[in-house]
C-alpha cells in the first residue's frame with residue numbers, strides 16, 4: 102500500500118511503486134481529469150501539480166511521491182485557476198478539450214511564478230503542452246486575460 | 257481495486273440522473289425524451305415544465321462545436337435565452353438520427369453536421385414554438401396571431417400578458433404537432449450569426465475535468481484491456497506465450513482475438529506491463545516487406561502512364577505536346593496518422609441479448625452493426641452512448657469499426673465490462689492513415705502567359721475500395737475521395753485532364769481531416785503558383801483571371817483574404833507572402849501566409865489571414881475556431897508529420913518522431929467571414945487545405961525555392 106495525498110485527501114493505493122501517477126489517479130482514484138496523451142512526457146495532457154509545480158503524471162512513479170501534495174484539475178482551487186477558467190470560458194478556448202486540463206495546470210503554474218508573462222514567457226512555459234486542435238493562440242490570450250484579471254486590471 | 261472505480265461510477269450515475277447539465281454527454285437521450293409530463297413532440301427538442309429546453313445532438317462533439325452550433329439553431333427558432341438550453345447526445349438510432357447527407361446511416365463526418373441540421377432543427381424547434389404559442393393563445397383567450405414567442409415566453413402582443421414556456425408545456429403537449437411550421441425570418445435572428453450571442457456549451461466541463469470522454473468511462477467491476485497487434489500489415493498471429501504476462505500482478509487474462517492478443521487486467525498499467533511481458537510470434541503477410549521507398553518507386557512508374565479519367569476537357573496531351581512553354585513537377589505527400597489527442601478507447605458491457613457501448617463514436621450505425629455481428633445480435637440490441645471525443649479527424653469513422661469490434665471481441669471473452677485502451681504507439685502504428693500520394697503535374701502557357709493545358713495525374717490508394725462505401729464512392733473506377741479538390745479545379749484552362757491510378761496495397765487508409773483536399777489543395781494551389789510565376793504574373797491576379805465570373809465565391813474569399821493581408825504591399829527583406837484558395841465540403845477558404853526566413857534555412861510562419869465563406873455562419877466564433885484549428889492541423893502536416901514504412905514496419909511511434917505543431921510555432925491567425933445568405937455548410941475540415949500551399953508559396957516568394965514534398969520540415973534550402 103502506498104499512501105498519496107491527492108486534492109487534500111490521503112489515499113492508500115494498492116499499486117506497484119513503478120505505476121505512473123497518471124494511472125493511479127485515473128484507474129485507482131477515479132480522477133479522470135488528467136488525461137493520457139503519450140505516456141512519455143511528450144504532450145502534457147497528464148499534467149498535475151506536485152507541491153505547486155507542474156509535473157507530467159505519466160512520468161512520475163507513484164512510489165516516488167509519498168508525502169508529496171498532488172493536485173489534479175478537479176482539485177484546483179483559488180484565484181489563479183478561477184481567473185484562468187473564466188478566461189478560457191470567455192474566449193471559448195477549448196475545442197475537443199482533451200488537452201485543456203494539462204494546459205490549465207501549466208498556465209496556473211506559470212502565473213503563480215510570473216504574474217505578467219510576455220508572449221515569449223508563455224511559449225516557453227507552455228511549449229510542452231500539445232494541442233492537436235490548435236487552440237494555442239486562444240490559450241495565450243487566455244493567460245494574458247487571466248493575468249490582467251489577477252492584477253486587477255480590466256481584461 | 258474494484259471499490260474505487262465504483263465510487264467514480266456512482267458519481268457518473270449521479271450526473272447522468274440529473275441528465276440535463278449543459279454539455280454533459282452521457283447518452284441517455286432516449287430516456288430524456290421519454291420522461292413524462294414534458295413537451296417532446298419530436299426527436300430533437302424537449303421543453304420541461306421549468307422552461308429548460310433540451311436539445312438532442314445526433315452528431316459527435318469532437319471539438320468542432322456541434323454541441324454549440326446545433327443547439328443555437330434550436331434556441332433561435334424556439335426563441336429561448338441561451339442559458340435555458342441543455343445538450344444531450346442522441347442514442348444510436350438510425351431511424352430517428354440518421355445523417356440526412358449519409359442516407360440511412362447515423363454518423364458525423366464530411367463537415368456535414370450543420371448542413372444536415374440547419375432545416376431539420378429549425379423545423380423541429382419551430383413546431384415546438386407553434387405548439388407553445390397555440391397553448392398560450394388559448395390560455396390568454398386571444399387569437400393565435402396575437403401572441404408572440406420571445407425569450408422563453410409566449411405573450412399577448414397587445415397587453416404584454418403571457419406565460420413562460422414551462423407553464424404551457426402540459427397544454428401544448430395535447431395539441432397536434434404542426435407538420436410545416438413557419439420558420440423565422442433571418443432578419444429577426446438574435447442568436448444566429450451574432451458574435452458573442454452563444455458560448456460553447458462544453459467549455460465549463462472542459463476546464464474543470466468533469467467532461468467525460470470515451471477513455472474516462474468507469475463501470476463497476478470493469479477490467480482494462482490493451483491489445484498486441486501485428487507489427488506489419490497483413491501479418492497474422494502464429495502463436496503466443498502468455499506465461500510471463502499472466503504472472504504480472506493485476507493481469508486477469510490473455511486472450512487471442514481476431515486483431516491480435518488482448519491482455520486484460522485490473523487497470524491500465526497492469527495491462528501495459530502484461531503486454532510487455534507477452535511473447536508473440538506473427539506470421540508475415542502481404543505487407544511484410546513494404547517500404548516507403550519501394551512504394552514511391554512503384555508510384556513514380558505509374559505516373560508515366562495515363563490513368564483513369566476523373567475529368568477531361570479539350571486535349572491536354574496534345575496541348576502539352578504543342579506548347580513551347582511547358583512546366584512539369586512531381587509532388588509527394590506522406591502517409592499520415594490522425595493522432596487525435598485522445599487515442600482510441602471504447603467501453604463495453606454485455607448482458608443477455610444486449611450490448612452497451614461507450615465511446616466517442618463517429619459512425620454509430622455501422623459501429624452498431626459491426627458490434628451486433630460479432631455478438632450475433634440485432635443492431636438495435638446494441639446501445640451506444642456517444643461521449644466526447646478528444647479529437648478524431650476521421651479516425652473514429654472507420655468502415656471496419658476496428659476499435660469498437662476489438663473491444664466487443666474482448667468483452668465477449670470476459671466476465672464483466674471491459675474498457676479497451678489504445679496507447680499513442682498503438683495509434684501511430686496501428687494503421688488507418690491518410691494515403692501516401694504522388695502527383696504528376698504538367699502545364700503549358702501560351703505566349704501571353706495564359707495557361708492552355710493542365711494535366712494532373714494522381715497515384716494513391718483508394719479509401720473506399722473494399723469497404724461498404726465502395727458502391728457509393730467509386731464510380732467508373734474513380735474513388736471521388738482520391739480526386740476531390742483536383743477534379744474540381746475551378747480555373748478556366750481549356751485543355752484539362754485529371755487522371756487517377758489507385759494501386760492496391762496492404763496499408764490501411766482512411767479519411768483524414770479534409771480527405772482528398774488534404775493533398776489536392778496543396779498540389780493544385782502550389783502548381784498553379786508555379787504557373788503564375790512562370791508566366792511572370794501576380795499569383796492573386798493570375799487566380800482571379802482564371803476564376804473569372806464562374807466562381808464568385810472563390811473570388812470573394814480570395815479578394816477578402818488578399819485585402820485584409822495587404823496583398824501587394826511591400827514586405828521587408830527576408831519576408832514572403834503566399835496565397836491559396838480551395839473549396840472543400842461546399843465551403844470556400846482562402847489564406848494568405850506570411851513567412852520570415854533567416855537566410856540560413858530557418859523560417860517562421862508569422863501570420864495567416866483567412867477568409868471563409870461557409871454560407872450563414874451560425875456561430876461565428878466556432879467558425880473562427882475551426883479555421884484556427886484547421887490551420888494548426890494543416891501546418892503540422894506541412895512542416896512535420898509523416899508516417900514512413902521500412903521492412904513493413906512503421907517508423908514512428910509517438911510525438912517525438914511524429915511531431916505536431918507547438919504553441920511557439922503557431923502563427924497569428926486572423927479569420928474573416930464572408931457575409932452570406934446561403935444555407936450553412938461545414939467548417940471542421942475546409943480550413944486545412946489552403947495552409948500548406950499558402951506557406952509553400954510564401955517560402956517560394958521569400959527564397960525562390962519551390963516546395964513539392966510534404967512535410968518540408970522546420971528548415972528549407974535557400975537560393
Ligand code: FES
Pocket residue numbers: 136137138139140141142143144145146147148157158159160
Ligand atoms: S501523457 Fe504525460 S506527457 Fe503525454
Ligand code: FES
Pocket residue numbers: 195196197198199200201231232233234235236319597646647
Ligand atoms: S482542445 Fe483538443 S487537443 Fe487541445
